Amino acid sequence: MDVCSLMQSKNRCLERFLRLSEKFMSDHRSCEGGLLDGLDRFQKEREDILKAISLLDKKIHETAAAIERDAVTPALSAAVKNELDRKDMIVRLIIESDLKIISEIEKLKNEMINDIARERKAGRLIGKFKSEWVPKSGEELDGSL
Helix, strand or coil: CCHHHHHHHHHHHHHHHHHHHHHHHHHHHCCCCHHHHHHHHHHHHHHHHHHHHHHHHHHHHHHHHHCCHHHCCHHHHHHHHHHHHHHHHHHHHHHHHHHHHHHHHHHHHHHHHHHHHHHHHHHHHHHHHHHHHHHHHCHHHHHHC
8 A cells, every 4th residue: 555545544534533523522412411421432432543543654654664765756745745734634623623522521520510519518508407407496395395
């Protein structure tokens, strides 16, 4: 396989990675459980794609190193540059998508922290109410009669 074909394969993997991120966001925005429901599966699928990209990177480096100097034509250089530019564009889109996902997860985290704080405050208020209410209610008088 030539270096351009390998780079195209890598870019297809990157596009798949991007689609996965975009699908994760769109599928989980309307979901009751939100982003956290499918997070484990999402991470596993991303790891699988990253493994494939890593293997392709290794093969690209091996193939590029084996190219003879006189085999590097202007057409090959232009094709390689085109694939590198395409990769850069896809990576920028992945970063934007990941920043959106991180932002949504941060919002969920903050909501959970606020919910926990409200629950603790409510528990303290109930405890305080009970500790004040029993002596005022005369309950100890019922026990002595």
